[in-house]
Amino acid sequence: MDWLTDPLQFGFFVRALLAVVLVSVLCALVGAWVVLRGLSYIGDAMSHAVFPGIVGAFLAGGNLLVGALIAAVFTALGIGAVGRRSGLKQDSAIGIVFVGMFALGVVMLSRAPTFTTDLSNFLIGNPLGVTPADLWGALAVTLVVGTILTAMQKELLLASFDPTEARAIGLPVRRLESLLLILIGLVVVLTVQLVGTTLSVSLLITSSASARLLARSLRTMIGLAALLGTLGGVAGLYLSYYINTAPGATIVLVNTALFLGALAFRKRE
DSSP, rough: OOOGGGGGGGHHHHHHHHHHHHHHHHHHHHHHHHTTTTTTHHHHHHHHHHHHHHHHHHHOOHHHHHHHHHHHHHHHHHHHHHHHOOOOOOHHHHHHHHHHHHHHHHHHHHSSSSOHHHHHHHHHHHGGGHHHHHHHHEEEEHHHHHHHHTHHHHHHHHHOOOOHHHHHHOOOOHHHHHHHHHHHHHHHHHHHHHHTTTTTHHHHHHHHHHHHOOOHSHHHHHHHHHHHHHHHHHHHHHHHHHHHOOOHHHHHHHHHHHHHHHHHHHHOO
């Protein structure tokens, strides 16, 4: 059992494990809605759209996470506003807003005198660099998102799959959609800090997609997605430790392998 306990002597590895568990639960809570509503594209969009917030905070000498959070909220509200005012489908609104935000970040970055390790780590991701403050932040976001989604589950389900009926009984469908987009943005910001802008989408979507293949109810899907995400995260961290690879990318590959396994199992049924 030495292979299991040896890495645990390092505080950074233990913190990374705890972060993976928290983020897996958090991503499962929101990822189930992303997959069920066909919003997988928004995970990728959000992970790039927070870029100007990160760069802006870096240039101002502020907290990168706070900058990313502000950008995520503006992106979520912008997607909703563009979709409503233009009459375009949501995927078009997402594409317009995220490309514009990402381009803004690139322009802002071109004005930066240096490209430091702090900003590089935020973009590429480094689970082994998680601090105790990051863990408390992850726990707080998980509790907030979980509480909101639990309290609003019936309303969100009706607004998502039967908006006409939802409007007929007086539910604020547009506000519910904006709320869901903002929650997705919160989750993306947290996962971006761990695995970077280009890989965060996998933690949000892959485990939930695997669970969708195996589960028959929303509650079961969320629980299974959290379990699969935790399994993939822990296995990926241990694998990266022993074969000396990038932890974030290794976690994504393990999650992808779990999805392929779920897909193969589903075909046999």
